[in-house]
Amino acid sequence: MEIGIIGLPNSGKTTIFNALTGSDTATEAFSSGQVEVHTAVVAVPDPRVDALSALFNPKKTTYAQVTFNDIAGFGKGAAKAGLAGPLLNAIAANEALMLVVRAFEDENVPHPDDSVDPARDITVMEGELLLSDMAVIDRRLERLASMKNRGTPEERKVMAAEEELLQRLMAALEDETPLRDIELSEAERKSLGGFGLMSLKPLLIIINQGDDDDERAVAPLLDARTIALRGRLEAELAQMDPDEATEFLADFGIDEPGLHRAIRRSYAMLNQQSFFTVGEDEVRAWTVSRGATAPEAAGVIHSDLQKGFIRAEVISYGDLMDAGGMAEARKLGKLRLEGKGYVTDDGDIMSIRFNV
Numbered sequence: 001m002e003i004g005i006i007g008l009p010n011s012g013k014t015t016i017f018n019a020l021t022g023s024d025t026a027t028e029a030f031s032s033g034q035v036e037v038h039t040a041v042v043a044v045p046d047p048r049v050d051a052l053s054a055l056f057n058p059k060k061t062t063y064a065q066v067t068f069n070d071i072a073g074f075g076k077g078a079a080k081a082g083l084a085g086p087l088l089n090a091i092a093a094n095e096a097l098m099l100v101v102r103a104f105e106d107e108n109v110p111h112p113d114d115s116v117d118p119a120r121d122i123t124v125m126e127g128e129l130l131l132s133d134m135a136v137i138d139r140r141l142e143r144l145a146s147m148k149n150r151g152t153p154e155e156r157k158v159m160a161a162e163e164e165l166l167q168r169l170m171a172a173l174e175d176e177t178p179l180r181d182i183e184l185s186e187a188e189r190k191s192l193g194g195f196g197l198m199s200l201k202p203l204l205i206i207i208n209q210g211d212d213d214d215e216r217a218v219a220p221l222l223d224a225r226t227i228a229l230r231g232r233l234e235a236e237l238a239q240m241d242p243d244e245a246t247e248f249l250a251d252f253g254i255d256e257p258g259l260h261r262a263i264r265r266s267y268a269m270l271n272q273q274s275f276f277t278v279g280e281d282e283v284r285a286w287t288v289s290r291g292a293t294a295p296e297a298a299g300v301i302h303s304d305l306q307k308g309f310i311r312a313e314v315i316s317y318g319d320l321m322d323a324g325g326m327a328e329a330r331k332l333g334k335l336r337l338e339g340k341g342y343v344t345d346d347g348d349i350m351s352i353r354f355n356v
């Protein structure tokens with residue numbers, strides 16, 4: 001799962017990236033304007049994995065992972081002519097976007113619009129995503145028009161369907177509706193895959209507050225897809241050893257590090273869930289789409305497990321913990337044998353039977 005961090009220049013993208021990933025990438029008040037992507041892979045904190053690890057005492061414990069990409073800033077007007085190639089490519093490579101919006105005041109850090117106004121900046125940036133998509137769709141429609149009357153009847157049918165779909169999307173964009181809010185069939189989604197449409201991607205908004213700011217100051221902006229973080233503070237926190245961090249969290253009245261909240265929201269937003277494999281060798285969390293079947297889940301572990309899937313032995317995390325161990329759970333009849341049609345649940349513990 002890759003999440004691209006975007007936002008206006010100097011909004012604090014690299015600071016938030018450092019906070020989320022525990023990196024120590026240099027931040028600067030004046031950007032070079034070059035497309036340079038910082039990447040870090042982060043383990044998804046999950047108390048269930050900790051508890052399973054305590055229960056099985058494995059040689060290795062592996063958390064689910066998410067990759068954050070800190071992408072160069074782009075601002076108002078950037079999307080008019082279509083975002084420049086390298087920037088568009090850097091953003092298109094992500095499954096979801098994290099928009100960083102500045103709320104911190106600091107005279108030494110210039111704002112491209114000369115004032116701090118997070119509500120305005122959210123509107124500006126969402127507008128840029130829509131404009132960028134319009135430019136992409138416009139170009140594609142022109143190309144389709146130039147190919148009219150060419151190709152086999154079958155090819156023409158495909159092109160006509162694509163044109164109709166793109167016109168529908170264009171109408172939505174003109175109406176200021178992001179494409180993620182449009183209902184699309186699986187096939188339509190697939191046909192759009194190569195275009196790098198930005199407003200199609202799930203979007204999580206991070207409001208970057210100053211060290212002494214209170215979340216209540218931006219309360220009207222907070223919703224299911226918007227959270228507030230004190231970026232610089234959290235970046236400092238991410239550099240501390242655990243004891244120091246605990247004290248620091250208490251001092252600043254932070255319930256839990258922003259990383260945990262941001263990851264949880266990202267997971268929900270991406271329609272993802274976790275299942276676990278357990279044993280003496282390894283306790284491990286895996287990421288699947290919500291609604292994934294048992295064979296699809298098996299395929300995340302290895303394609304052979306999906307191909308040769310016979311059945312899965314499944315127990316819910318809660319049942320296992322209640323029983324206090326696998327042997328006890330088995331005695332209580334809590335382990336289920338599930339076939340190919342089984343739809344996995346968040347927190348399932350699975351053991352796959354397969355045959356290749």
Ligand SMILES: Nc1nc2c(ncn2[C@@H]2O[C@H](COP(=O)(O)OP(=O)(O)OP(=O)(O)O)[C@@H](O)[C@H]2O)c(=O)[nH]1
Pocket residue numbers: 007008009010011012013014015016026027028029030031032071072073074104105106109208209210211230231232233
């Ligand atoms: N006071 C304060 N300063 C911050 C905060 N977050 C970032 N800054 C400062 O703002 C400046 C820009 O931060 P960056 O994280 O580099 O911003 P950016 O969005 O990555 O900038 P570009 O990549 O250049 O577009 C740096 O000087 C940071 O130290 C914050 O929460 N409070």
Ligand SMILES: [Mg+2]
Pocket residue numbers: 013014015072073
């Ligand atoms: Mg930066």
